[in-house]
Amino acid sequence: MSPDECHVRALGSELSAVESVPIGRLLPADSPRRWGEDDEHVRLLAQSDAPLPPIIVHRPSMRVIDGMHRLLAARRHGAREIRVRFFDGPPEDAFVLAVKANVRHGLPLSAAERTAAATRIIRSHPDWSDRAIASVTSLSAKTVGAQRLRIFGSPGRSARVGKDGRVRPLTAAEGRRIAARLIAEEPSASLRSIAKRAGIAPGTVRDVRERLERGEDPVPSRPAAATAGPTAVVPRPPHAVAPSHPAFGPDTARMSAETREAMFRSLCRDPSLRMTETGRLLLRMMEIHMAADHRHIAAAVPAHCADSLSAMATACAEVWQELAVLIKASAHAPALPTAPRRSTASAV
Known part of the structure; x- marks a missing residue:
């Protein structure tokens, strides 16, 4: 039994x-x-x-x-x-x-x-x-x-309880995503507690926590050489600079819905965002995309305007990409030196 x-x-x-x-x-x-x-x-x-x-x-x-x-x-x-x-x-x-x-x-x-x-x-x-x-x-x-x-x-979990009572992990990536969700929901929980519930090692949980603090995807990206293949190179629009931050790079498409929701909830609890007009605007913009059922919306689009809406969706994605690059660049840009103030006494 x-x-x-x-x-x-x-x-x-x-x-x-x-x-x-x-x-x-x-x-x-x-x-x-x-x-x-x-x-x-x-x-x-x-x-x-x-x-x-x-x-x-x-x-x-x-x-x-x-x-x-x-x-x-x-x-x-x-x-x-x-x-x-x-x-x-x-x-x-x-x-x-x-x-x-x-x-x-x-x-x-x-x-x-x-x-x-x-x-x-x-x-x-x-x-x-x-x-x-x-x-x-x-x-x-x-x-x-x-x-x-x-x-x-x-499969939405890193492990499942089988009929024989043994807990079997599915993939390390799923365990990391579960840990990210648990960290967002319970920031004060211990590494061991989260590790036990996510089915991964405490050291892995620590790495996930550090990645989230840096704004990165909790699942590390695989080396390009391991995933490279005979794929066509898609030219990037000239105004979209390739970001170096993993959270805004190719891993974004592989981020699970569960991880995105956990990261969004964590951002919503950040006072530096909730207490500023710009931060609240960003969260409201993200909330619309988080709540949308994209498949349901796509299925309901009238055929006669599908091409136009698809083009606009692509344009909006490019705008978000630009914003991602600007946020990343602003966070890591060196502070500009302050110019010395000119004395009014010497002004002509």
């Missing part, structure tokens, strides 16, 4: 003893069911004389985890109380428990509902392997992997 399955089973074993709770205190479930509860199933439960199992409730929110049909049947009977077992864990684990319970018994979840549940678990538990999530949702690992690819576009 995988550690993730053991974790789900442990969630069930951590439930409280059975208690009688007033029905009026309970809130609707955060259910994996897309279309709500089935009235016919509620009617059949209400007609049954057999005692029904206690429902499971998330104590912090008082939302039903498992047993909404039983709760509605009890209300139809006119009951004021219902037997409950409480779960005290986080909401994300409560949802996993709800999916596991509804897949195994009661009114089964449809394939579409299980797929939607898998998508949500991928987001809340991204370190779980495809097979582990498949074991919770009763889907194939291939289906879960397809959903992960749709969400992240690429």
